[in-house]
Amino acid sequence: MVTVDEAFRKFKSRLELNEREQQNASARQNEVRDFLVTKFPISNSFLTGSYARHTKTKPLKDIDIFFVLNDADKQYRNKVPSAVIDDFHKELVGKYGEKAVRKQARSVNVDFGVVVDAEDNTDYRILSVDVVPAAVSGSDYEIPDTDKGVWIKTNPKIHADKATAAHQAFASEWKGLVRMVKYWNNNPRHGSDKPVKPSFLIEVMALECLFGGWQGRFDYELEALFATLADRIFDSWADPAGLGPLISDGMDDARKRRARDLLLAASRDARAAINLVNQGRNGDALKAWRALFGPKFPLT
Template identity: 30%
Template sequence: MLTVAQAFEKFMQGLELHEGEDREAKRQERNVFEAMRRRLGPRESILSGSYGRKTAIRPLHDIDLFLIFTANTSGTGKTVGPEEFLNRVKEALEEEFRGKQARLQNRSVNIEFNGTGIGFDVVPALEDPRRPGTYWIPDVRKDDWIQSNPRKHIDACDAANAKASQRLKPLIKAIKRWRQLQGKPVPSFLLEVMAYKGIDSFHPDPRLSIYAQGMAHLFQFMSERIMEQWPEPAGLGPPVNSGVGQTNLVQGQQRLSGAARRAARALELERVGDILGANEIWRELLGPDFPVR
């Protein structure tokens, strides 16, 4: 029988991207960037989002591709409407990748590729000439431009992971799998940002699985704090939970509370030596990929 720690190690390994998936994602990223450079001339690209922060889980679907433009505009993009800018990107993608229909989203344009199942959310950005490293990205719902810096998001994630002895990113991936099984009630980035803070108050018992304790701790922390405003890690854009409906937040809180109770029970069982019972609860929470035996 697997110990709880061994079961978590095997489960975490199963969430990692395969070498082929990673290689194919980077190859397609280069193709998309070169295609966009031919049409619209972005200066550079950043692999952002969960893929860029290395918190993506398999199977890999959409990758955020941040395209940086040096535009002959005010720098805040005020001379170009956000929807107009996104439509330019959409048209350019469809011209370069014939037969594919790109989809306009709130802050990006999505395009999917056959065969690999990998798609890209292309986020066009204008660098602020007065603040190098600060970018303006379109927000259709606001009909305005908002500030962002994905490199700071990556730095914030890396810093939190380092404080947690490199164990936070695996925990974030496990929570993302749990979220998928729950029907994705709230954005994964909101859970990830809460995890950066939640890990600060984590003090594990060396007698129990550290990943099991980390999951239980984060479920409890998130259930208690999800209704708060969570600042965007770069300190530039709107809060991470901006635009998340109250109904979704309440649903997320309820499901996190339920997960916290089940996780606490799993820790109790592990503590008294009922390893099979503990692993069965973790399988219930994290899905059939979590090994029991």
């Protein structure tokens, strides 16, 4: 039987991208990019979001691709945000079908119809991508926000740089811990509604909530992180680039109360699992961690 520390290291590895997953992600995103460049005045496209920052958890879905509109063509930037979302949606429906394509506030989602099994496996395939139209704005970008009816500024490079700095400052364990909490956030035991939305908020909060340096124990770090996230879920959390709206605006007070309660419960469950090891009940501790996180947490 593996120790809890060995199980956590295996868990961390399971949440990392392997070569086959990277190959499928590359093929899928290139397929979408090659198609859209024939339909719109796109000067550049690139991967962004948690996939590019290596903080995306599994199953792999909603991989963000920025499509930068040509500077010479201002037709979309001078229109309401819904115009570009509507047009991208229309073209993607033509290729992938109505059921596979969905409008979102700032992107268009393309679902590839991949089935996730009971162990959260997808046969190394990604589930979906998010197509994000963008316009250059100096050294930053602007993306459409149909909920707010405006174009908002963002800078994926600043997001990535801050995640890298946090990871290095935490003995290269920061991204692994963030992926674990994001995986907890996806646990079906919470129902169809994730506790923390958007999941990017977990990453933003972790920039401050994971502090003091890596102490060498996944179990203690996660117990403390869950408790700190619960304690600070009502704080205002800004865009790390200092450009867009508050990331915490994605949840109202009712959602935040639910998130706080579930995060506190996760911290208590983590403490109970730690106590099981102290009682010499290693097998029961592994089962408790698996119940907390989900099927990617190993028992052997």
